């Protein structure tokens with residue numbers, strides 16, 4: 001049976017606001033205010049740690065800025081705000097139901113395993129996938145081949161397709177010999193139609 005892997009952020013789930021707004025809300029919920037320097041400082045430190053796949057990038061980034069609040073509280077607040085700012089893409093559950101009988105289904109997402117699973121769980125998506133690969137577990141992010149190769153190890157089959165909204169999804173998948181479908185928004189009904197037509 002062929003496998004279809006989906007990207008998470010911007011594909012299965014869409015953010016309804018900019019990430020800087022999510023971050024500001026996290027600072028406000030812990031200490032009552034948000035400052036531009038905190039948001040910028042966090043973002044820079046997070047990106048640097050994330051790109052290098054350093055452990056606990058959220059914690060490291062909060063530790064890197066000059067803010068008095070407890071890091072633990074900030075991490076928890078950010079995770080809550082991030083989950084709340086997501087919503088499932090239109091028709092995603094019904095599309096996955098249609099695809100589940102015909103394909104093995106998985107996720108390949110750039111991120112930290114626990115963090116990404118929490119988002120899937122919050123929107124009743126986690127149990128719909130046979131395999132969930134977060135790039136941190138592979139030691140490199142899409143478009144690097146590593147997360148795709150880990151997905152192949154976890155779900156061995158003959159044919160793979162990647163569905164994602166980003167160049168990293170499409171280029172990364174094509175680079176390891178997978179086919180790809182770009183998600184451009186507007187809901188998953190047409191994505192399911194296209195995948196079922198090509199099987």
Ligand SMILES: [Mg+2]
Nearest residue numbers: 007009010166
């Ligand atoms: Mg994405």
